Amino acid sequence: MNDQTEANKSVVRVSLLWLLLGAALMVLLGMGGGVLVNLIWSPTVLPLTEGQELITTTVQEVTISPNKAVAEIVDKADKSIVGITVKDATNKTLLANGVVVTNDGLVVTSASLPKVDLTAIDYLGMEAPLSVVGSDELYGLTYLKFEEGVVGPLDVRKEGVSAGSELLLLGRAKLTFLPQVEKWGLKEWILPPEISPRGMQRIWRGTMLNDPTLTSGALIDDEGRLAGLLMNGPAGLAISAEDLLISMQRLSQGKRETDPLRDLGIKLHFNLQTSSTDGRQFTPQITSVEEDTPAALAGLKVQDVIVGINGNKLSWDKSLVSQIMEQPVREVTVKRSNRAEDIVLTINAKPQ
Structure with missing residues (x-):
């Protein structure tokens, strides 16, 4: 009985040994078969064609610095942006955006405002009453001031901005008065549309926004x-800081309501003309001449094209209004359709 049991145990041990040896042999055969297959059926690598580049995997470094820079600019500028609203309104909504431009609290806006008591809401949500200083109709700007x-x-x-420049447009949301930001691209300088303020001879055209x-x-x-x-x-459409500075100078000199073109007695239509000899020229054309004004007494006529003031040639990038305000107009040089040469006309002060 004991002999039979021992025999059975030996059979079992021999059977497990063979199973382990068989498994090891199968693993070795599998590895060897894989190597053999790669040698026999190795993949074909196609050569790069002309103009084709080898593509390699890269890891792109991600940075938040552009967003951080924008956030820093907005955070700084936002402190000078106010929302203008009706003073005693129960539910206040934004009428216009305003920008504080002087240390004594002068606020400028390009919006037309109703003749009601107004208040400003600043970046902290605090209210402060505003008083209206007045409008500069030549540039379409309204000035207000903090009462306290x-x-x-x-x-x-102070420097000009080139076409193609990217700017940030910053204002306040209609209901919350929180900062609202959009990217705004300057596409080109253009002649102002007919509805533009009459003192502007060029204007920005850029990103169009429906808000x-x-x-x-x-x-x-x-x-x-x-x-x-x-x-x-x-x-x-936007007004440049260059024209804004001219308007602010008019305000500081007490000439906000002065219209030098009206004082001369003329209205103008701004044009640009090109020629093979002179290139691009700024050519404001007279559209009306009032009677008994310096322009009429000097002999200026409708359709005359002004090419010079006080012997200085006009330039599109230098404000004609600013030129006239810098010094009294003594001479006006014009082109007239029936004359080959320019005409120089002497301007005298308006008769009393």
Whole structure:
């Protein structure tokens, strides 16, 4: 009995050993078969055709610095942006955006405002009453001032802005008065449409926006300075800081209501003309001459094209209004359709 049991145990041990040896042999055969298959059926690598580049996997480094820079610019400029609303309204909604431009609390906006008591809501949501200083109709701007409190001003850019520049458009949301930001691209300088303020001889055209709350928003450059003001969002029209500075100078000199073109007795239509000899020329054309004005007494006529003031040639990028205001007009040089040469006319002061 014991002998039979021992025999059975031996059979079992021999059977397990063979199973382990068989499994090991199968693994070795599988590995060897894989190597053999790769040698016999190795994949064909196609050569690169002309102009084709080898594609390699790369890991792109992601940075948040552009967003961080924008956030820093907005955070700084937002402190000088106010929402203008009706003073005693129960549910206040945004009428216009305003920008603080001087240390004594002067606010400028390109929006037309109703003749009601107004208040400003600043970046903290605090209210401060505003008083209307007046409008500069030549440039389509309205000035207001804080009756109390101080809000830091935004620096106004003094250099020109080139077409193709990217700016930030900053305003306040209609109901919450929180900052609202859009990217705004300057596409080109254009002659102003007929409905534009009559003192502007060129205007920005850029990104068109359907949101009316951003009209009168501030256009901010990459250094956080005020570069312009949006005047018409859907049309993408804006006034540059250059014209804003001229208007602010008129205000500081007490000449906000002065219209040098009206004082001369003329109205103009701004044009650009090109020629093979002189290139692009700024050619404002007279559309009307009032009787008994310096222009009429000097002999200026409708359809005359002004080419010079006081012996200085006109330039599209230099404001004609500014030129006339810098010094009294003594001479006007014009082109007249029936004359080959320019005509120089002497301007005398308006008779009393």
